[in-house]
Amino acid sequence: MRVNLRIPGPIPVPDDILAEMAHPMINHRGPEFKEMLFRVTDGLKQVFETKGDVFIMTTSGTGAMEASVVNTLSPGDRVLCVTVGAFGDRYGEIAAAYGAEVVRLEFPWGTAADPEKVREALRKDAKVKAVLVTHNETSTGVGNDLEAIAKAVHGASDALVLVDGxxxxxxxxxxTDAWGLDVVATASQKGWMLPPGLAFVSLSQRAWKAHAVAKMPRYYFDASAYKKYFEIGQPPYTPGVSLYFALDLALKQLLAEGLPPVYARHKRIAQMTRDGLKDMGLSVFPDERAASETVTAVTVPEGVDAAKVVEALRAQHGVVIAGGQEKLKGKIFRIGHMGRVSSDEIRQTLTALAATLPKAVAARA
Ligand SMILES: Cc1ncc(COP(=O)(O)O)c(C=O)c1O
Structure with missing residues (x-):
């Protein structure tokens, strides 16, 4: 049975995109691959809205975040880690693992980062070399105002803006360019409508300047290797070739639809999810003004065993949602809605949840 996979990634991959992965292997140092590499890189730049570099690495999102850090910083550099959840914390952990001095600017889980507080922190501390920020915090279902945060950073300091996107x-x-984002890291298994395995990393001119003096150890993620090889139409190391075929079609579809309609679709589906949950008497977990457009976090009602509900949804309804992470374990459900999600898929999720929750409450009583 095909499940309604409503976790916040990996997301269901449309059949036609999945089918592209059955393409026979080609020489990743041959002319066909070169053409495809140039084409998909051009498409990625359109989505990132950048004239700078975007590189494709065979890794997951965490690898892309690591790439953003090791390519721009040196051990001992001070970084401001703006965190509103588990992935924001992870960004700081990566920087700390490579020897950065990490100053954390934390906001309560379920709220967004306040750009004014970011500005204040930077005004007080001229030594900060980079600000690490999560655009959309998947662990709490919060969307940060990245444009305002980047503006606050640029208004207060010369620090780089490194983004978990x-x-x-x-x-x-x-x-990317209009907001002055120096490195943006993202991964294939989310809104790109692809399986996991590829990550995309952009670098601005300022990021390259920082790269020239950055001393953190790096090898696989060294952007200069990707740049050097890109000039001859190749990746530095054997890439996830099958995923490139899928990426080629996914980008064609995204760009043919047009980015504004793609974004509007996500916004509409997110609103529909929140409205449906509220109609059921449930509460959206985060401050609704900052509710994410790609994942909705909803508070588990009092007395309900979240893990049992997640399992009953899967086993009885074929709907797979996620629970909370770390301190939100057992406290929230998370419903993913990235990529090409239909209203029917959301309706089915809500109907299954509405049927399961009363039984979970009765079982406790
Ligand atoms: C905001 C955010 N950052 C980082 C990651 C980590 O990505 P990955 O699991 O691909 O390494 C995720 C994955 O869910 C995420 O949602």
Missing amino acids: VSSVASIPVR
């Missing part, structure tokens, strides 16, 4: 790019507008 894993669950935002291709679903929510990300204007």
